[in-house]
Amino acid sequence: MEGFVSNGSLSIRQLEIGFLRDVTVTVPPGEIHCISGKSGSGKSRLLRAVADLEQHNGQISLGNTRQTDLSGPQWRKRVRLIPAQSEWWYDNVLEHFQVEPDPSLLSALELNSDILKQPVSYLSSGEKQRLALIRSLYPQPQALLLDEPTANLDEGSRKSVENWLLNMIRQQHWPVLWVAHDQEQINRVASHHWDLENGCLTLTG
Amino acid sequence: MTVIELSPAKLALAGILVLILSGCAYAARLGITRRMLIAATRTVVQLSLIGIVLEALFSTSSLLWISLMAMAMLLIAGREVTARQKRRLTGGWSFAIGTVSMFVSSFTVAVLTLTVVINPDPWFTPQYAIPLLGMLLGNTMTGVAICLDRLHETTWQQRSVIENRLMLGQTWQEAIGQIRREAVRSGMIPTINAMAAAGIVSLPGMMTGQILAGTTPALAVKYQILIMLMITVGTGFGSMLSVLLASRRLFDKRERLRIDRLVLNNSE
Known part of the structure; x- marks a missing residue:
């Protein structure tokens, strides 16, 4: 990845989508705001609205750029949503990458660089999830929306992926919204912790 | 004879x-x-x-009546295209897109064939115009129905793939490109197969009819070649246009996938 980029804050004001009401959060660069809540509370939907994948009301901006100033794809190039379950659409892994990822990125996630030449059907779900994280770095985002990024991983690699993410976020100075439900993980990674209940977002830590 | x-x-x-x-x-x-x-x-x-x-x-032999007949054929074909889709677009969009695509492709090809190639006097002589348009519409209808059905069904099944591609900043054309090409291909394959098998496996119906009616085989064959080529042109452009229009309708101005615009047929 390239050097340090000065990113703006990710700001969400009076967001309304589905039964979510008046969701207001500001995430400064380099901070991780965790969101937890029961399943069905609208956590993923909130991230989808921030990535502009669903119709919504309210103002969302990154630095001085409002969501509506950019086209959908331009906005999503900057504000990158990484879904809980990654999808793959070509036969081979490498075809999914715009540029061949740096081998150091792969080894940091305990992946062998031979994996890029493999058919997608040979991958385990854990490998897919880790490769999807690397894939999401191209084109380089300016903010991250993580939807339970370690949910599909076994206990061992969960920690290493978490550390890798923390490292990247520190290096790249991204503002991050992170949907999580593991309280210990939240304690480890969160700058702030929000709880989503009955359509309202409340700060709990 | x-x-x-x-x-x-x-x-x-x-x-x-x-x-x-x-x-x-x-x-x-x-x-x-x-x-x-x-x-x-x-x-x-x-x-x-x-x-x-x-x-x-x-x-x-009046142009007005022939046009009315042609419009009636077109609207019935449009209805048929909509009915043959497992999932269709909400509102009247499936009917509208199907009808417009068939109108643009079949009518253009039919008028071109009548005025430039066959050239009867007047050009809309019903003996030529109606059978020609009928065959073009019938085949284009099949092609358009197959590719719209394929487009809508695959989009439905692969909606999370499309959205994952959008999340990476891809445009709607990039995100649905593979599905779109596959849909057009499936609409065109029956006509391509028919051309490949013509004369060997099957004696096309129009040619056989003409021969029955007393036309010499040599002339009947020439008409059949003309018709098959024109059917391919009409079906091809009709398929491409309908998939282009329908796939655009599956995304909104912000290039979000609007899966809510697809409904199972027989419901709104």
Whole structure:
């Protein structure tokens, strides 16, 4: 990845989508705001609205750029949503990458660089999830929306992926919204912790 | 060369054979007797009616009446395209897109063939215009119906793939490109196969009809070649246009996938 980029804050004001009401959060660069809540509370939907994948009301901006100033794809190039379950659409892994990822990125996630030449059907779900994280770095985002990024991983690699993410976020100075439900993980990674209940977002830590 | 007249009594002979067949089917408890008899009756009634319409049309030879007939054929084809989709677009969009695509492709190709290639006087002479348009519309309809059905069904099944691609900043064209190409291809393959098999596996119906009516095989073959090429052109452009329009409708201005714009057919 390239050097340090000065990113703006990710700001969400009076967001309304589905039964979510008046969701207001500001995430400064380099901070991780965790969101937890029961399943069905609208956590993923909130991230989808921030990535502009669903119709919504309210103002969302990154630095001085409002969501509506950019086209959908331009906005999503900057504000990158990484879904809980990654999808793959070509036969081979490498075809999914715009540029061949740096081998150091792969080894940091305990992946062998031979994996890029493999058919997608040979991958385990854990490998897919880790490769999807690397894939999401191209084109380089300016903010991250993580939807339970370690949910599909076994206990061992969960920690290493978490550390890798923390490292990247520190290096790249991204503002991050992170949907999580593991309280210990939240304690480890969160700058702030929000709880989503009955359509309202409340700060709990 | 004149064609031998078919009297109603002679047709009745064919009808008796169908009755005998249905008697056997009933005895064998095939469970299709009723449906076959209704279908046979429909054939007789529908074709007799269209015969009357065509007789009237041929005697007037007016552009107005021929255009009205053509529009009626187009609208029925549009309805058929919508009905043949498992999932369709909400509102009247599937009907509108199907009809517009067939209008643009079939009508353009038919008018071009009439004015430039066959060139009867006047160019809309019903003897040429109506069969030509009918064959073009019928084949384009099949092509458009197949590719819209394929587009909508695959989009539905692969909605999370499309959205994952959008999340990476891809445009809607990039995100649905593979599905779109696959849909157009499936709409065009039947016509391509028909061209490849023509004359070897099957004797095309139009050519056989012309030969029955007394045309020399050499001339009938030339007409058949013309028709098959024009059908391919009409179906190809119709498929491409319909997939282009329908896939655009699956995304909104912010290039979000609008899966809510697809509904199962027979519901709104």
